[in-house]
Amino acid sequence: MKRYLHRLILPLLLLALWLFLNDTASPAQIALGAVLALFLGWAAMALRPLQAYPKKPLVALALIGHVAVDIFKSNIAVARIIWLGRKANATPGFVKIPLRIRDPHGLAALACIVTYTPGTVWSDYSENDDLLVLHVLDLKDEQLWLHTIQHRYERPLMEIFE
Incomplete structure (x- = not known):
């Protein structure tokens, strides 16, 4: 479960950034931002074979x-x-x-x-x-x-x- 939550951090940050830059939280922008965030998050994970797990x-x-x-x-x-x-x-x-x-x-x-x-x-x-x-x-x-x-x-x- 923790592994899946860890994989959602980047898409959630990208979605928040998308909504902040567009200065709106309309349903269309949320949907478009979610799709882009999930796609870009997936693409970024594929480019990083070695994951970082910072502590402290x-x-x-x-x-x-x-x-x-x-x-x-x-x-x-x-x-x-x-x-x-x-x-x-x-x-x-x-x-x-x-x-x-x-x-x-x-x-x-x-x-x-x-x-x-x-x-x-x-x-x-x-x-x-x-x-x-x-x-x-x-x-x-x-x-x-x-x-x-x-x-x-x-x-x-x-x-x-x-």
């Missing part, structure tokens, strides 16, 4: 909060570098970070977190060495980046996905 929603909420704060701080730091130009003394560089996370959904979430944060770019990931190469716009303290990625992001993602 409170850890996920805390991670979302940490990421939001970090994105805000990074926006300010990057804006400062852009406005000050050469006076900011930015030192771009690459940092190699060993990772322990193996779940592909957790790795994808980590890649999104790094990509969303201004001033950082996921440059490379070696599955053989489990090594992430990260480009940082202002790399003053390599240990800070190691700690941030491994403890602030990777550890909660491992709790959520592994």
